[in-house]
Amino acid sequence: MESCRIIAAAVLFFSVYVIQCRQNLVVRGVPEDGPLNFTALASKYGHSVEEYDVVTEDGYILKLFHIPGYRSQPVLLMHGIIDSADTFIIRGEGSLAITLANEGYDMWAGNSRGSRYSRRHITLDPDVDKKYWDFSFHDSGYYDLPAMIDFILDKTAQRKLSAIGHSQGNTIFYVLGSTRPEYNEKINVMIAISPVCFINNPSPTIQTLITLSPLIDSVLEGFGQEEVFNDNSSLRPLIKAICAQKNFGYAICAHGVLFLIGGSDPEEMEEDFLPIVVEYYPSGTSRKNSLHVAQVAVRKKFVQFDYGARKNLDLYNTTYPSKYDLGKVTMRVALLFGSNDGIVSLKDVRLLRRNLPNVVVYRMMEHKKFNHIDAVWGRNMKKYLFPHIFEILEKYNTPVR
Numbered sequence: 001m002e003s004c005r006i007i008a009a010a011v012l013f014f015s016v017y018v019i020q021c022r023q024n025l026v027v028r029g030v031p032e033d034g035p036l037n038f039t040a041l042a043s044k045y046g047h048s049v050e051e052y053d054v055v056t057e058d059g060y061i062l063k064l065f066h067i068p069g070y071r072s073q074p075v076l077l078m079h080g081i082i083d084s085a086d087t088f089i090i091r092g093e094g095s096l097a098i099t100l101a102n103e104g105y106d107m108w109a110g111n112s113r114g115s116r117y118s119r120r121h122i123t124l125d126p127d128v129d130k131k132y133w134d135f136s137f138h139d140s141g142y143y144d145l146p147a148m149i150d151f152i153l154d155k156t157a158q159r160k161l162s163a164i165g166h167s168q169g170n171t172i173f174y175v176l177g178s179t180r181p182e183y184n185e186k187i188n189v190m191i192a193i194s195p196v197c198f199i200n201n202p203s204p205t206i207q208t209l210i211t212l213s214p215l216i217d218s219v220l221e222g223f224g225q226e227e228v229f230n231d232n233s234s235l236r237p238l239i240k241a242i243c244a245q246k247n248f249g250y251a252i253c254a255h256g257v258l259f260l261i262g263g264s265d266p267e268e269m270e271e272d273f274l275p276i277v278v279e280y281y282p283s284g285t286s287r288k289n290s291l292h293v294a295q296v297a298v299r300k301k302f303v304q305f306d307y308g309a310r311k312n313l314d315l316y317n318t319t320y321p322s323k324y325d326l327g328k329v330t331m332r333v334a335l336l337f338g339s340n341d342g343i344v345s346l347k348d349v350r351l352l353r354r355n356l357p358n359v360v361v362y363r364m365m366e367h368k369k370f371n372h373i374d375a376v377w378g379r380n381m382k383k384y385l386f387p388h389i390f391e392i393l394e395k396y397n398t399p400v401r
């Protein structure tokens, strides 16, 4: 039974990828009137947002959202893979962004390169230049985070900020801390929710996707598809149409895809909420980012991107890609995780804890079904997740003297 479901999911995913590639070759998706963006959502819940463009050292233009708060210490939220800052606000009054803002925190939400709001560059055109898509989470950690952190610290005249990362939104902080150790000093605490770093012991579904990843990648490469899950792809109306079907849509999109991948907790992601999720999720990233994640999983090591022996030798001075030195990640890290997460296994979180030198909180969520999805979209995050976050912020998000 389980294996049938896995094969079904894998086939579904594969078809989705292929459809996406083919459709893009035939017709370019036509942008429709989108849903409310981050700024409009925040204003619906009583907060006004300042929008900033931040330019990285390598020319990517990133969007930062800011809801000013009376507490002086900034808190930066970073989303996961194929996601955007929207993820932290679509639950409205029950969302992390709005709850932090209501509590007076100085809330900043970043957007990684390639995602919905950060699909711009000073010279490259993401619609035309393949080179734009030549990045993985490595570059988000090495370039995007320093640019956003320095911008925020400069703007607020603070020396440190705190960060909250979901999924790949915390992986990038390990890249930052290990490749640019001076940035460890700029972080009060990094709260890692559903922390992804090692992917050595994932669920069978994820394992299947990892096994299929070289095949998926070569199909995408064959179609010249460097961007995956873009908003403008004609796949999006298809996803929305399927997922919005009564009963049937929830069975396919929630039970058949989201729960199978992230862990199942139907009470926390109810049927009425699914159409809202698919308005905002997924958001685009690069083929290379997905491939890098798969490489980390296949090698069972937190390694840099593998370009093949010759280019590795040029870049890393070894034929094998170098490992990120987690020993250099000296910032305080709080690990918050659940026992029902299809992507992040308890074994992998334990391994991460052993490799990081400064883990100040290591906590399994009491909510038994806490999974990868509840961490951002759960109906009752205010009950089972936010108290932990506030406790950590109260303790560590304090002005530096």
Ligand SMILES: *[C@@H]1O[C@H](CO)[C@@H](O)[C@H](O)[C@H]1NC(C)=O
Binding pocket: 037, 038, 039, 040, 051, 063, 117
């Ligand atoms: C969000 O939407 C508003 C209009 O509702 C628009 O003025 C603003 O530029 C949009 N911001 C972004 C980042 O897309």
Ligand SMILES: *[C@@H]1O[C@H](CO)[C@@H](O)[C@H](O)[C@H]1NC(C)=O
Binding pocket: 031, 115, 116, 119, 230, 231, 232
């Ligand atoms: C969608 O297409 C429009 C028009 O070509 C473009 O301006 C916009 O940046 C695209 N957005 C995304 C997320 O692909």
Ligand SMILES: *[C@@H]1O[C@H](CO)[C@@H](O)[C@H](O)[C@H]1NC(C)=O
Binding pocket: 317
């Ligand atoms: C590259 O590796 C060789 C042999 O391991 C070593 O002698 C050399 O110093 C390294 N070069 C750099 C730039 O790290």
